[in-house]
Amino acid sequence: MHVTPYCVACALLKRAVELEMHEEDYTRKLAIYRKLLEAVNLYIGPDIEVAELATVSFRRLKALLDRKSLYEEVIRRDLNKAISRAKSIEDSLTGKPLDERIAGALRAASLATGYRPFNTLDKLLAEPPSAVDLAAFGTSLKIGRDDSKQVMDRLYDMRRDGGIVYYAFGSVFELPYDAILIKLLRDELGLGVIGIARSERYEDYVTANDLEAVGVADLLAEVIDIGSDAATITKDDNEHLYEQLNEASLVVVKGDVQTLYFHNNPPRAPVLFLFAAPCAVLSKLFNVPEKSFN
Structure with a gap:
């Protein structure tokens, strides 16, 4: 299925929860999330699959946190x-x-x-x-x-x-x-x-x-x-x-x-x-x- 506004919000909420679990510094959290939003913005379109948005957003958060896994x-x-x-x-x-x-x-x-x-x-x-x-x-x-x-x-x-x-x-x-x-x-x-x-x-x-x-x-x-x-x-x-x-x-x-x-x-x-x-x-x-x- 292609992304809907709800799907985007759901993916971003997941990334926000993961970020809260792995970063304590308030200023750095906001900076990371801002960069994440910039990346996700490129994958909001009528031809983008939900799975593609999920993968890209998760990979980007891992890179920003410099972690191989968050779980x-x-x-x-x-x-x-x-x-x-x-x-x-x-x-x-x-x-x-x-x-x-x-x-x-x-x-x-x-x-x-x-x-x-x-x-x-x-x-x-x-x-x-x-x-x-x-x-x-x-x-x-x-x-x-x-x-x-x-x-x-x-x-x-x-x-x-x-x-x-x-x-x-x-x-x-x-x-x-x-x-x-x-x-x-x-x-x-x-x-x-x-x-x-x-x-x-x-x-x-x-x-x-x-x-x-x-x-x-x-x-x-x-x-x-x-x-x-x-x-x-x-x-x-x-x-x-x-x-x-x-x-x-x-x-x-x-x-x-x-x-x-x-x-x-x-x-x-x-x-x-x-x-x-x-x-x-x-x-x-x-x-x-x-x-x-x-």
Whole structure:
């Protein structure tokens, strides 16, 4: 999707929150933010993708702060909490029929997109989701689109006919929840899963090193490193990878920024979007309730 004024404001609020976390000097903060605004101003136009604005603004802030990453400390501090809470969900699904486990894993992977480590507009959950949150899915936690039945039909067809799933990872805090779904795809359905990650950090998004550290790499048939810190895969920068996606049996896309890009630039393969809709832009585009999980 191309940028809207709301998208620009949301991206700038994220950068402001990150700046507050990493710079204490008031005068320097204002100077950095002024330079950031000058850079972002060049990417406000009708043909600019949200993902492009997100990538450029984040890269510029990192350069101005002279930091390679802005999220390593919070990841080291809080990732184990996500791992523990995901384990509670996986345990709650154990012993249930396969259809229920797949549906639960899909919902867990969607729920995980609602947690953000800083207090930004796209943060819908105060903590990484647990089995309690999964039980609240559809009551206190709103469901937007739930295509679980259609997804399972597609997965069973793939089990019969063979196929490969490409998985475009989002936040590193989602990884333990993604692992629940990937295990089912691999162990119960016999499907190969190819993971797509970054070489360097965009916000708290997954890098290839994270897949090794969390143990998800062992579940994957292959890991593709897009070779940058971009918010997502793009046709211009990842032309060869996009051709691979065109031949996939299913492409799983995590998070709102990646969902917006793939919605506007879909591969020929079927795409499964797993995302939260924290704002009116996503709500209107996908015709789902605001603050819902999809």
